[in-house]
Amino acid sequence: MSVYGTDKRHHTLTVLVENKSGVLARVASLFSRRGYNIFSLAVAPSDDERFSRITIVVDVESAPLEQILKQLDKLIPVVSITELDPASSRERELLMATVEAGPETRGQVIQLVGVFEGKIVDVGPDRLTVMLAGAPDKLDDFEDLIRGYGIVEMQRTGRVALPMLDRADGAHPRPQNAHNTEKAG
Amino acid sequence: MELTGAQALIKSLEMQQVEVMFGLPGGAILPVYDPIIDSSIRHILVRHEQGAGHMAEGYAQVTDRPGVAMVTSGPGATNVVTPLADAYMDSIPLVVVTGQVATTSIGTDAFQESDITGITMGITKHNWLITDGADIPRVVAEAFHVATTGRPGPVLIDIPKDVAVKPMEWYWPEPSDLDLPGYHPVTEGDPELVRQAAELLLAAERPVLYAGGGILRARAAEALRELAERTGIPVVTTLMARGCFPDSHPLCLGMPGMHGNYTAVTAMQRSDLLIALGSRFDDRVTGRVDAFAPEAKVIHVDIDPAEHNKVRRADVAIAGDCRLVIEELLSALDGLGLPHSTTTRGGSGGAPSEAAVGAPAAAGSAAAAYPRERLIPWRAQLGEWQQRFPLVYDQQPGAGALKPQFVLEALRDATPDDTIVASGVGQHQMFASQWWQFDHPYTWVNSGGLGTMGFAVPAAIGAKVGRPDKTVWAVDGDGCFQMTAQELVTASSERIPVKIAILNNAYLGMVRQWQEMFYEERYSEVYLSPDLPDYVGWAESMGCVGIRVESTEEVAPAIDKANNIDDRPVVIDFRTDAFEKVFPMVASGASNDDIVVDPSLTGGVH
Secondary structure, three states: OOOOOOOOOOOEEEEEOOOOOOOOOOHHHHHOOOOOOOOOOOEOOOOOEEEEEEEEEEEHOOOHHHHHHHHHHOOEEEEEEEEOOOHEEEEEEEEEEEEEEOOOOOOHHHHHHOOOOOOOEEEEEOOEEEEEEOHHHHHHHHHHHHHOOOOOEEOOOOEEEEEEEEEOOOOOOOOOOOOEEOOOO | EEEHHHHHHHHHHHHHOOOOOEEOOOOOOHHHHHHHOOOOEEEEOOHHHHHHHHHHHHHHOOOOOOEEEOOOOOHHHOOOHHHHHHHHHHHEEEEEEEOOOOOOOOOOOOOOOOOOHHHHHHHHHHHEEOHHHHHHHHHHHHHHHHHHOOOEEEEEEEEEEEHHHHHEEOOOOOOHHOOOOOOOHHHHOOOOHHHHHHHHHHOOOOOEEHHHHHHHHHOOOOHHHHHHHHOOOOOOEOHHHOOOOOOOOOOEEEEEOOOHHHHHHHHHHOOEEEEEEOOOOHHHHOOOOHHOOOOOOEEEEOOOOOOOOOOHHHHHHHHHHHHHHHHHHOOOOOOOOOOOOOOOOOOOOOOOOOOHHHOOOOOOOOOHOOOHHHHHHHHHHHHHHHHHHOOOOOOOOOOEEOHHHHHHHHHHHHHOOOOOOEEEEEEHHHHHHHHHOOOOOOOOOOOOOOOOOOOOOHHHHHHHHHOOOOOOOEEEEHHHHHHHHOOHHHHHHOOOOOOOEEOOOOOOOOHHHHHHHOOOOOOOOOOOOOOOHHHHHHHHHHHOOEEOOOOHHHHHHHHHHHHHOOOOOEEEEEEEOOOOOOOOEOOOOOOOOHEEOOOHHHHOOO
């Protein structure tokens, strides 16, 4: 069981913001003072150095999604917001875990990592550090399975996502699936 | 041309046509105060930074200019936090400049350092910490643009001392140089939505125009009046909108909400269509939200789309500037065959006759699309409520306790009808809103959303600076007055002749009222004192004329005396009845259906 997963209550917002100091604080502060819950958060520079992309997974039961989008939109450094429905987007996360892997279980852990197409990134006498990138539910499954061996430490990144491509016209996101908000003051 | 950052900042303010700023210097802002000596900008030296912020708010509310305030770092900056929060709630354009410790000291807990951009993030429309002097002109231009466009609001510019001292190469940015890729406020409404709104409007049987402060911010008072007169739809004006539609107009129902009049509150409750124009379904207006206006469809016009569906779901939500959207709505009504009003307007502020406003459309014209007759039963119902549930109070002649409402009526009748009235927060504010007759926009200055006690004195000073041609009265409570009265020293020394009417009931009156009504008359920490301080002595020590009034006979002469003094501030200490309560009242959390009117109207407690 995991708190992650493709629960319907969660929505993924990719927010293009100006790459200036304090912008993440503005976004985070908005969520806290309006009482919205951030489920996961990932920030990185975008392909245009003037902008960064913040991927936020929000708990939409904490407030109507419409209010979250509109309040975010009011922040001056927020350039655009795209709401991605988990059913029509590709979402990925990275998991790293240090797992108990003594002589009796080491082979099984290595096999499991292989099945999930993960990697072993560090090796100790009776522990392994493994990593796995993939869809959140795949990571959930992996996490459940390695828990039995003993997780010493584990970290998961915030989720990143892009809209699914339209198979009829491979170059463009499906417009009906991506909700783009126009900026308005 | 090389300038210091400080010179560039002041020159940038001049480029923005700033004529007046309110402030108080200190260590970190010292360099910026030097070029003020050589500037065309009038600087008004306040006695507390909160005063500077509220003065800038008062100035902005009565002019079409943003208010400007400048203070130092640390405590100077934190002292303007309340005015910023106030301006944010009431959408008042402010540009506040704060000094900051040198960039090399930021983050070291330096003397008078505070993270003012962090502190004010949630109570400004945007703020900037300038770390490079070359950014100063552009940031100032951006700040004024953001403060005054879209939904107006306060912004803050934090300027570290070293940035103010260092030289920079002067330039003035073109509009295209502004670096605001994420800021594109909407102005015009979506034509399809406007058409839907027009159709709803023509189909309604019990419509109400629910006018909010956005009408004033959008300079839409004229457009609103045309809409009301052409459709014959009655108007309620919220606390923030008082004056945007004349109280003397036959279609004006006055203020709705917790202390609104019975007819305005009940008209909204029974309405089948609320046309919300620059209003935001504030909890003080709606009462219990799930019981508010249960049968009404909602058209919601607001320049801030985040207000749509925040409290009440709108059937038609139009994002746009109220003035432009009302004008579009009028065009759409033309298209649907609504005739132009035959109303001839009276003199300035004069109200058209009831008959003219309600005149049915000429028979046989395309106006059959909108039978005004349909509104006749609704208007008759409203008229009946107005007859049955007027605002009332009982002033006993002679030695009876002086009623605050009596004072306000006397003051209203003895001052020009375009007098600007500023108020603090509490009973006196509600009495003022109820008993004044607002017939002109931009004549009512108060703290609506935040409810900031102490707002009146500095806001009145700022308003008088902005409109020296007008009479400015502050209606204040004794509790409020004690919070910011020191600014009367500013007013005296700067020769700003404001007039202050203190309704001195020796209590924190609104809290006392609640304790009487909801806390079994257990009065906890609400008694002040009628005599401590000695308001007349205090006023005089601050360079004002002080007058004490204790009986009804003294009221008119005192007001006349005050109105005839124009070279210094005047303070009148009206000793009013401590037990007077504000009615009507909708208890907090109650439905507007459970409005409690003055007990004398129902023969006992309702």
